[in-house]
Amino acid sequence: MNEFEKNVQSKRHDIGDSAMGFxxxxxxxxxxFVIAVAIKAIGA
Incomplete structure (x- = not known):
């Protein structure tokens, strides 16, 4: 086992961070998209 596996800084699961990024x-x-549609609707 390497040094990084022994001394983990964060024990949180990655799924929460991945979900927040998504x-x-x-x-x-x-x-x-909403801004672009609004500009197109106003300009039409």
Missing amino acids: VASFGFFTIL
């Missing part, structure tokens, strides 16, 4: 990026692109 939700944050999904929300960001959703906001961009």
